Amino acid sequence: MITIDPHDITPARMIALMQGSISPRPIAFVSSIDKEGNVNLSPFSFFNMVSANPPILVFSPSRRVRDNTTKHTYENILQVPEVVINVVNYAMVQQTSLASTEYAKGVNEFVKAGFTEVASEKVKPPRVAESPVSFECKVNQVIQLGTEGGAGNLMICEVLLAHFKKEIFDLETKMIDPFKLDSVARMGGDFYCRANGEAIFKVPKPLDKTGIGVDQIPERIRNSKILTGNDLGMLGNVERLPTESMIADFAALPFVQNAIASGEEALHVLAKKYLDEGRVEEAWKILLSQIL
Numbered sequence: 001m002i003t004i005d006p007h008d009i010t011p012a013r014m015i016a017l018m019q020g021s022i023s024p025r026p027i028a029f030v031s032s033i034d035k036e037g038n039v040n041l042s043p044f045s046f047f048n049m050v051s052a053n054p055p056i057l058v059f060s061p062s063r064r065v066r067d068n069t070t071k072h073t074y075e076n077i078l079q080v081p082e083v084v085i086n087v088v089n090y091a092m093v094q095q096t097s098l099a100s101t102e103y104a105k106g107v108n109e110f111v112k113a114g115f116t117e118v119a120s121e122k123v124k125p126p127r128v129a130e131s132p133v134s135f136e137c138k139v140n141q142v143i144q145l146g147t148e149g150g151a152g153n154l155m156i157c158e159v160l161l162a163h164f165k166k167e168i169f170d171l172e173t174k175m176i177d178p179f180k181l182d183s184v185a186r187m188g189g190d191f192y193c194r195a196n197g198e199a200i201f202k203v204p205k206p207l208d209k210t211g212i213g214v215d216q217i218p219e220r221i222r223n224s225k226i227l228t229g230n231d232l233g234m235l236g237n238v239e240r241l242p243t244e245s246m247i248a249d250f251a252a253l254p255f256v257q258n259a260i261a262s263g264e265e266a267l268h269v270l271a272k273k274y275l276d277e278g279r280v281e282e283a284w285k286i287l288l289s290q291i292l
Contacts, residue, residue, distance in 0.1 A: 012150075020187070024186065024193035029131060030043070033076055040073055040076055060155065070153070077139050082136075082137065084125050084136050086135075098114075117129070133163065135163075202278075211239065221268075227271070242281060242284050250285035271286040271287045
């Protein structure tokens, strides 16, 4: 383990370490406007949602490390406290990166990056037509987190109106389909992450049931050299264990008998195969067959 005191390294190095480890980070593609009507469009990966009622989004345009100057988005918000926060998907990621270029004040990044302006309904800045989701927001508060280079400026934004493209929804559930959204996120340096394909997976939320917990897993299973922490988390997320009759019926199957005959490690390997397929109940039956 490498332990670092932030005061012992440069701000640039600390930022690199934080951005490389706190990832992937969603991208707020923010459009803003100054009091003269000049539009700015810029991406920020210090971004997230923090409340649903009221709906609040936060992002932070930090002071530049190299010369301690502030970004146009920050300056615009002090003049006109309104923004549109646009979501970035894979189809627009290269243009979004281009928009992060530090053009001179007054240059419209919509034009430079080839995006299409759409007039907002409740705020002055336009939204990005190509974005799958856009949030029109008023900026309720600006919190300066420091005065030196690298210090953030936290923007607390209340959503006034949200726009979603129809094609990102699952027709049956009426929920946003992550595969259709195809969002991207920032990693460290020049790296990005695409949320699609095998990168997307499900983990059942323990909201409507109380899992037994890892501490209730028999010690010989909990201390397995085959099962991982993720495997134990899945096993501990069940409400109840299979009954003895259910275990006995499963243990009588030839392939389970073969694993039992081969020893505990073979049983754990077989159980892990089922866990990798999301078949937790069967995995429990295999693991408990050794205890009957």
